Amino acid sequence: MNFSKSNVRKKELKQWMAFQVFRALSILVVVILILILSFITYHGISVISWEFLTSMPEDGMSKGGVFPAIIGTLCLVAGSMIFAVPIGILSAIYINEYTKASFFKRFIKLMTNNLAGIPSIVFGLFGMTLFVKTLGFGDSILAGSLTLGLLTLPVVIRTTEEALKSVENSFRHGSYALGATKLQTIRRVVLPMAFPNIITGVILSIGRVSGETAPILFTVAAYFLPKLPTGISDQVMALPYHLYVISTSGTNIEESRPMAYGTALVLIGIVLIVNIAANALRKYFSKKVKMN
Amino acid sequence: MKKFLKKAVEKTIEGVLFLSSTITTVTVVLIVFFLFREGKSLFQSSPLEEGFVLAINKENAVVDLSSNQIKNIFDQNITNWSELGGKDEPIFLFRLDDIGNYYTDEELGENLEFFPQKTNELIDKSAGIIAFFPKKSIDSNFSGKILAIENVNLYKFFSEKEWFPTAQPVAQLGVLSLILGTLWVSFGAILIALPLGLATAIYMAEIASKRVRNILKPLIELLAGIPSVVYGFFGLIVIVPQIQSLFGLPVGETALAGSIILGIMALPTIVTISEDALRTTPKEMKEASLALGANKWQTIHRVVIPFAGSGITAAAILGIGRAIGETMAVLMVTGNAAIIPHTFLEPVRTIPATIAAELGEAPQGGLHFKALFALACILFIMTIIVNLTVEYISSKRKNKTSH
Numbered sequence: 001m002n003f004s005k006s007n008v009r010k011k012e013l014k015q016w017m018a019f020q021v022f023r024a025l026s027i028l029v030v031v032i033l034i035l036i037l038s039f040i041t042y043h044g045i046s047v048i049s050w051e052f053l054t055s056m057p058e059d060g061m062s063k064g065g066v067f068p069a070i071i072g073t074l075c076l077v078a079g080s081m082i083f084a085v086p087i088g089i090l091s092a093i094y095i096n097e098y099t100k101a102s103f104f105k106r107f108i109k110l111m112t113n114n115l116a117g118i119p120s121i122v123f124g125l126f127g128m129t130l131f132v133k134t135l136g137f138g139d140s141i142l143a144g145s146l147t148l149g150l151l152t153l154p155v156v157i158r159t160t161e162e163a164l165k166s167v168e169n170s171f172r173h174g175s176y177a178l179g180a181t182k183l184q185t186i187r188r189v190v191l192p193m194a195f196p197n198i199i200t201g202v203i204l205s206i207g208r209v210s211g212e213t214a215p216i217l218f219t220v221a222a223y224f225l226p227k228l229p230t231g232i233s234d235q236v237m238a239l240p241y242h243l244y245v246i247s248t249s250g251t252n253i254e255e256s257r258p259m260a261y262g263t264a265l266v267l268i269g270i271v272l273i274v275n276i277a278a279n280a281l282r283k284y285f286s287k288k289v290k291m292n
Numbered sequence: 293m294k295k296f297l298k299k300a301v302e303k304t305i306e307g308v309l310f311l312s313s314t315i316t317t318v319t320v321v322l323i324v325f326f327l328f329r330e331g332k333s334l335f336q337s338s339p340l341e342e343g344f345v346l347a348i349n350k351e352n353a354v355v356d357l358s359s360n361q362i363k364n365i366f367d368q369n370i371t372n373w374s375e376l377g378g379k380d381e382p383i384f385l386f387r388l389d390d391i392g393n394y395y396t397d398e399e400l401g402e403n404l405e406f407f408p409q410k411t412n413e414l415i416d417k418s419a420g421i422i423a424f425f426p427k428k429s430i431d432s433n434f435s436g437k438i439l440a441i442e443n444v445n446l447y448k449f450f451s452e453k454e455w456f457p458t459a460q461p462v463a464q465l466g467v468l469s470l471i472l473g474t475l476w477v478s479f480g481a482i483l484i485a486l487p488l489g490l491a492t493a494i495y496m497a498e499i500a501s502k503r504v505r506n507i508l509k510p511l512i513e514l515l516a517g518i519p520s521v522v523y524g525f526f527g528l529i530v531i532v533p534q535i536q537s538l539f540g541l542p543v544g545e546t547a548l549a550g551s552i553i554l555g556i557m558a559l560p561t562i563v564t565i566s567e568d569a570l571r572t573t574p575k576e577m578k579e580a581s582l583a584l585g586a587n588k589w590q591t592i593h594r595v596v597i598p599f600a601g602s603g604i605t606a607a608a609i610l611g612i613g614r615a616i617g618e619t620m621a622v623l624m625v626t627g628n629a630a631i632i633p634h635t636f637l638e639p640v641r642t643i644p645a646t647i648a649a650e651l652g653e654a655p656q657g658g659l660h661f662k663a664l665f666a667l668a669c670i671l672f673i674m675t676i677i678v679n680l681t682v683e684y685i686s687s688k689r690k691n692k693t694s695h
Contacts, residue, residue, distance in 0.1 A: 011587055011590070012587065014589060015587050015588060015589035015590070018589045018592075018593070019499055019589065021491065022491045022492075022494055022495040022499055023495060023499070025487070025488055025491035025492060025495070026491060026492040026495040026496070026500070026508065028488065029488055029489075029492050029511075029512070029515075029559060029563075030508070030511055032515075032556055032559075033511055033514060033515050036518065036522075036523075036526050036556075039526065039530060040522070040525075040526065086312075087312045087315055088312075090308060090309050090312035090313070091309070091312040091313040091315060091316070093309055094306075094309035094310055094312060094313035095313050098306065098309060098310070099313075107317070108313055108314070108316065108317060110683060111316045111317040111320050112316045113679055113682075113683060114320055114676060114679050114680075115316045115319055115320055117610075117613055117617075117675050117676075117678060117679040118320075118323065118617070118672065118675055119616070119617025119618070119619065119644055119671055119672075119675055120617065120619060121617070121619040121644040121647050121648055121668070121671070122323065122327070122617070122668050122671060122672055122675075123323075124647075124648075125326075125327065125647065125651070125664075125665065125668050126322070126323045126326055126327065128651075129326040129327075129330065130322060130326060133656070134326075150319050153315065153316060153319070154316060157316065181298075181302060182302070183301075183302050183305060204513075204517070207517045208517070210519070211517075211518070211519025211520070211521065211522070212519070212520075213519070213520065213521050213619070213620045214520075214619040214620055214644070214648055217648055217651070217652070218651055218652070240519050240520075240521045240522075240620070241521075243521045243522070243525055244521050244524070244620060244624070247524075247525050247528060247529075247624070248528070248623075248624055260525060264521075264522050264525050264526075267519050267521070267522050268518065268522060271514070271517040271518055271519065272514070274517065275510065275513060275514050275517055279510055
């Protein structure tokens with residue numbers, strides 16, 4: 001090998017160049033993100049007002065607010081979480097605590113991964129045939145929530161599984177040694193310890209559900225419905241679908257542009273809040289665990 | 293007794309847990325069932341508009357026509373029966389609405405009660421006729437010949453280029469342009485996302501300080517959290533006009549716009565998975581490389597990246613999978629023209645966008661509806677292939693890292 005100075009310098013130069021390229025590309029990714037966020041914030045912030053958030057859309061959706069869409073999205077988020085969170089957590093507990101490394105476990109994992117990879121529009125079709133038509137729920141919050149719930153189920157299962165896995169086995173053994181049963185161990189030891197990470201996962205999936213459009217197209221979303229839902233069999237407007245409608249097929253696309261910016265900003269706002277909350281929780285709990 | 297009760301409770305709970313764990317499997321099975329049941333029925337249906345028939349003169353030697361031939365006849369690309377293996381006779385098109393050109397209102401009667409009879413008469417006397425009219429208007433003494441229309445078949449479904457399910461008299465159900473459109477846009481997306489995403493992953497895993505990484509990580513998560521409609525909206529307002537003016541195009545809604553947006557959307561998937569893969573490189577390997585005098589870049593280049601190679605491949609495939617299934621953003625920026633793209637600067641239409649755009653208008657149970665389900669089946673199979681490939685790669689990886 002040649003250890004001459006020029007060779008070493010060449011080597012270092014190459015490294016420096018490569019690192020600069022990687023740094024620049026990473027910065028580009030961040031710039032893209034900031035560009036999108038700031039563009040929508042810049043145009044949308046003047047639209048956002050208390051009135052925008054709490055009044056009905058008017059005038060072919062070119063004026064007024066997005067109140068029914070916000071309420072609709074909240075209903076769908078709540079509905080899908082009521083369905084997906086318990087089942088997802090129970091499912092993850094079974095997979096992580098009860099099954100040993102076996103064919104069954106691998107199969108279930110494979111199916112969960114497959115479900116996670118199915119495109120959201122396929123969930124939409126499925127929800128329409130099963131919930132709307134076959135079970136006769138019609139276009140309703142119930143059908144939409146169940147569809148969204150199934151969509152987000154793999155996310156909940158996976159994050160819960162990760163959370164359970166991160167609880168060290170010594171805690172389980174300690175609990176057994178004290179004479180606790182498996183169920184007691186799970187309930188009193190494993191779940192409380194895994195709780196922060198589970199909650200973080202759930203919060204992140206709320207963000208995802210609130211922005212999904214394709215699954216609700218044919219299961220619940222209403223084009224224009226300036227009233228609030230009264231029950232789970234009602235149709236609702238939803239923020240993402242509303243944004244789609246007013247930016248592509250509204251009666252007056254140019255005039256409703258400010259409304260579209262506003263709606264996009266509300267959606268981004270939800271995502272931001274959800275992400276910040278999840279990160280804050282993660283930080284808060286990780287400090288707490290360290291102290292113990 | 294108490295002990296027994298306790299045991300029973302434990303068993304019941306275990307049962308509930310077990311049932312919950314099967315729900316993903318059950319869902320996948322149900323999705324397959326509903327999708328394929330509806331999609332399969334497409335291949336037992338005639339592409340001819342429901343309730344209608346095509347009739348020709350009884351002297352005409354032609355017995356059956358393919359949907360493509362019928363389309364060409366009605367588009368007047370084929371104007372002589374000899375082109376279809378019949379006699380040398382110019383083709384005479386007759387649609388329901390044309391009846392007024394041949395008979396007066398009086399002749400047809402007040403409620404068109406003589407329509408069947410007159411149509412029959414017309415078919416009988418014109419040798420070159422091909423008549424498209426409702427089945428219920430077939431005269432009781434019908435003396436023409438009803439054309440046999442072959443059902444939609446799998447081969448045609450995949451090989452025909454034209455997608456026009458509401459075309460009259462026969463629906464054109466060729467998915468080739470949609471499949472190619474989907475792949476085209478997705479590969480474009482990965483061409484953009486892979487270099488960017490991989491660079492970011494390498495930077496985060498190997499180069500950046502912990503502090504920088506702690507800033508980058510949540511930002512990437514945020515990028516993943518932005519809803520697809522918002523991406524679509526951004527693309528529609530910013531990227532589409534830019535492309536239009538940059539390349540001087542009549543419309544900016546192109547495959548390129550779709551690829552850029554999908555590329556951005558696929559970034560988080562690629563960054564996260566390849567970063568994880570890069571991080572699994574054993575410390576010993578890196579240290580051995582450094583001890584041999586390699587610098588950090590040489591180590592990354594020659595040790596870390598090759599080691600994480602399969603993981604990076606998995607990330608790329610998964611990124612493609614995400615792009616293939618993405619609906620709303622693509623629907624908003626690609627222009628949705630069902631043509632086979634030749635450059636990135638043409639409008640394209642992807643499978644998910646087609647389903648989302650057309651399902652609302654397709655009457656339930658009709659041919660169009662079934663065709664959209666068949667499309668969903670194709671999409672489903674594509675994504676399952678992607679998933680299984682990734683699964684296979686990562687299971688091989690696990691074996692490698694556990695040694």
